Amino acid sequence: MAEVTYLEALRQGLWEEMERDERVFILGEDIGIYGGAFKVTEGFLAHFGPSRVIDTPISEAAIVGAAAGAAHMGLRPVAEMQFIDFISCAYDMLTNYVATARYRTGLATPLVVRGPSGGYVRGGPFHSQMPEAAFFHTPGLKIVCPATARDAKGLIKAAIRDEDPVIYLEHKYLYRRIKEDLPEGEDLLTPIGRARLARQGTDLTILTYSAMVFKALEAAEEIAASDGASIEVVDLRSLVPMDDEAIMQSVRKTGKVLIVHEDTRTGGVAGEITARINEQAFEWLDGPIMRVTAHDTPLPYSPPLEDFVLPQTADIVKAARWLLAY
């Protein structure tokens, strides 16, 4: 066992897949000699060479489009968005081309688009986004959001091996803050579409993903210590496909549901989860399904503003207490 950061775990996963399968190659902006804006691909160019580590122009539509064409031909491209905020520049390519290719033509498009997501880093409106809702709505794309180092590694490996296009949203706040002992020399794979029970509980379920998993766990510990209530935390890990079974199992157990995500509220993933619980487990509910999310604004960079807009542990504690008392 060796202690690795979330970022190192992701890096290891990429590296191992490139070692394992010569069809895997990576492309993106400044990923070669510079090793990527966050050094996820540091050392890759020297080891794998310029034909498998491709520095591209500032050109997200070309990066994703070229990845799609190469994937049709049997290669396994992993495209990096320097910040995930720029994935919107490839929105057309992802939603109109990549997402529909298999359905329309039967062609496989096994590519991964990954990049640093999320806020709490004072990055402002264009270096802090959580873009999942924009793609969650489009049939034909898978979306994964690892919270732990183990899943950062296990999900990138699973995404690369998947036959479908996968958007892999890593959280930049977690890159060097999260550390975990991971086994060496073992093929760590996290199945796509399966949630993880992050904390067992009996009184209330928090459904969440990505960096919010840790805020939810903090809130659960605080409430356990002060109120004695038992909160269950489910780390969804995969948004498409979503593990409805794990969600409903927890809902049936606790009867109360709080959904927490960092993305803005309106049209966010929490709304869809709420609808699914309503359809599949309504009679098990002992209270309304509540949400803790970002406020509906672009994300400002000044610390008091960012802290105000984004969900904080105290918000989760407050919402959970309200729901526990319902």
Add this chain to the structure above:
Amino acid sequence: MAAPATQRLAIPAGLSRQQVLDIYYFLRLTRSLEERLVNLYRQGKVIGGLYRSLGQEGESVASAYALEPGDILSPLIRNLGSLLVKGAKPVDLFRQYMAKATGPSRGRDTNVHFADLERGYLGNISHLGDMVPVMAGVALSFKLRRESRVGLVYVGDGASSTGAFHEGINFAAVQRLPLIVILENNGYAYSTPTSRQTAVQRLADKAKAYGIPGVTVDGNDVFAVYAATREAADRARSGGGVTLIEVVTYRRKGHAEHDDQRYQPKEELEHWANHDPLDRYTARLVASGWAEAEELAGVDARVARELDDALALAEQEPMPAGESALSGVLACPSAAPLLWFRRR
């Protein structure tokens, strides 16, 4: 400049007599197939729009014919000819236009939006320009695997205004990918004339911005388009990278069959009718002694028979079952869930 008599009879661009007849077959097949489709459209049997390539068959067929079997092209709605050259069968097109279960897209996407990488084509999507980056990726796979293969992507004068066109061609140029971009300047993007699409006088000049060769050819001269594409393919295969070929042609019909063409001047239509690529090609074949008129009439008859057979087959085939719409969005899970209000 008069050429010596012995050279006047030589077929240009290194083509053999059999190849010249082959090209004639594909030109005739394209035109006749579209004429059959017009009849079906008027009978209400075509589902969706019908986009004619009348007047543009020459460049479609000639450019595709200049490729090798392993090469892959991406057609536009007016490149039926290039699809046929690459091995698409008339029955595929009838099935596709009639939205049959047996069609190459199984009733999912319209007209020429379908793919067969074994035969060598990857159909476009409606978002014009998007196939340039995608075909750059196809060409990238050739380069990474050191395969002697070439990609060819068609774009129109309108698509050359899109961001995807720019991003794709720039990426391919920087990577020196084996890619040919055929820029079809057919005068109009729907109703918008090329002069309102771009301030560039000669569309091939756009190549300068990418540091790649750009040539302009008479798109209604089959031999000229064949030779230019052949040269670009040779360059691509030998590591010379991307070539932009502007083919100057004319869209003799409207954007689609419903379009009354009110914006196309009558004299302009007449001018281009007199410069039709199939007429020009036929006249040149006969005048140069490369084919006899009777021989060509024989090809016409063969095309008519093939289309009769294909249409008879496609017409009696079934439409897709509604529930089949749910499969194949993803590899896993293999079908979208059936919604409760549709359960039996």
